[in-house]
Amino acid sequence: MGSDGYFCSKAPQLGFATFQHVVNSRLSVNLRYDLEKCSQWERCCLSVLPIRALAPIGDEKKPIVTEVESSGEGDKVMVQLNELKEFHKDINLPPKPLTANDYPSLSDGSKMRVAYQGLTGAYSEDAALKAYPNCETVPCDEFETTFKAVELRLADKAVLPIECSIGGSIHHNYDLLLRHRLHIIGEVQLKVNHCLLALSGVRKEELKGVMSHPQALIQCEMMLNDLGVVKVGTHDTAAAAKIVASNGKRDTAAIASSRAGKIYGLDILSEEFQDEDDNITRFLILAREPIIPGTDRPYKTSIVFSLQEGPGVLFKALGVFALRNINLSKIESRPLKEHPLMVVHDSNEEMVTYFDYLFYIDFEASMADPNAQYALENLQEYARFIRVLGCYPVERI
Numbered sequence: 001m002g003s004d005g006y007f008c009s010k011a012p013q014l015g016f017a018t019f020q021h022v023v024n025s026r027l028s029v030n031l032r033y034d035l036e037k038c039s040q041w042e043r044c045c046l047s048v049l050p051i052r053a054l055a056p057i058g059d060e061k062k063p064i065v066t067e068v069e070s071s072g073e074g075d076k077v078m079v080q081l082n083e084l085k086e087f088h089k090d091i092n093l094p095p096k097p098l099t100a101n102d103y104p105s106l107s108d109g110s111k112m113r114v115a116y117q118g119l120t121g122a123y124s125e126d127a128a129l130k131a132y133p134n135c136e137t138v139p140c141d142e143f144e145t146t147f148k149a150v151e152l153r154l155a156d157k158a159v160l161p162i163e164c165s166i167g168g169s170i171h172h173n174y175d176l177l178l179r180h181r182l183h184i185i186g187e188v189q190l191k192v193n194h195c196l197l198a199l200s201g202v203r204k205e206e207l208k209g210v211m212s213h214p215q216a217l218i219q220c221e222m223m224l225n226d227l228g229v230v231k232v233g234t235h236d237t238a239a240a241a242k243i244v245a246s247n248g249k250r251d252t253a254a255i256a257s258s259r260a261g262k263i264y265g266l267d268i269l270s271e272e273f274q275d276e277d278d279n280i281t282r283f284l285i286l287a288r289e290p291i292i293p294g295t296d297r298p299y300k301t302s303i304v305f306s307l308q309e310g311p312g313v314l315f316k317a318l319g320v321f322a323l324r325n326i327n328l329s330k331i332e333s334r335p336l337k338e339h340p341l342m343v344v345h346d347s348n349e350e351m352v353t354y355f356d357y358l359f360y361i362d363f364e365a366s367m368a369d370p371n372a373q374y375a376l377e378n379l380q381e382y383a384r385f386i387r388v389l390g391c392y393p394v395e396r397i
């Protein structure tokens, strides 16, 4: 066994399952699970886990810190090609291992470090602060860096935008959820009110260009077309505000939040600049450990699966939820990159190829609910692979 992970062999007829935990290809812990004593939810996981362990999906490699240095490019985490280039603020020292005291209490969010993509003033930081008002936010260079920051214990949680009510799904982040092993432990629905920001005294008529994150540019597309300006994409909305503030150009504005305007000293030319009044972005909160699902309040479960070949398999797969009256709140498909083509034989034994997909589904039920467990057991009949990405309380806006 070459890589880290859980490996499971199941012997339900004997009443137990064996787990082997392999770390750094060396350390191995064997766990014998007594099926009689397992709750239904645990048993359901046992049956889903082997599929997950065997599925050759995603990048199994864990990031390795090979270098720690300060790039002096501001306070952002950049972990590239398995290298930690810089961690937050001004530390030049390697990250110190966390002790039990470093673990924050979940009750008030104090001391918790939450990684997000962007500069200070980005909407993702607003989402982090909405979820954990007293947290320390950790700005990161890329979305993938937020995952690595949590994996490397430089942050406790990551906040990741996953879909916008105007622009739709953020596909790259769906791919990252599968490539990494973090768990979804919550969601944040954030009302996004864009402002058109410029240097003091600038009028709209003077503008030739507007900068922002591509999602924000999409959300304000009609307004920008009316202005007749050139749209320029930036890493995040706060970065656009920072560039406009620091380059001193009076013909360029930024789309960002009013908070970003204050931070970077820009004037607001227009508020609620988005094309639709109701502009909501949904963020996921990710952590190294899953939360224990409950039934005390409405919960949502996010899964990803790929399907066996055959007619109507997707219909049957979705049927396992409909049959149990479980509502689906989201479905997204992504190409199965390692095996993009599915080869099947038709009735004349001719070879036919289809694109092959991963399906991401959010369903409105808790994994503590037997109904949801039966649905997943049933789904296994049609799936080649299933992974539970997380079960978490539903956030209503």
Ligand SMILES: O=C(O)C(=O)C[C@]1(C(=O)O)C=C[C@@H](O)C=C1
Pocket (backbone or CB within 6 Å): 117, 118, 121, 122, 123, 124, 125, 161, 164, 170, 192, 213, 215, 216, 235, 236, 237, 238, 281
């Ligand atoms: O650029 C930011 O401020 C972000 O937090 C990213 C992001 C996104 O990726 O959708 C978040 C919310 C808004 O929809 C626009 C941009």
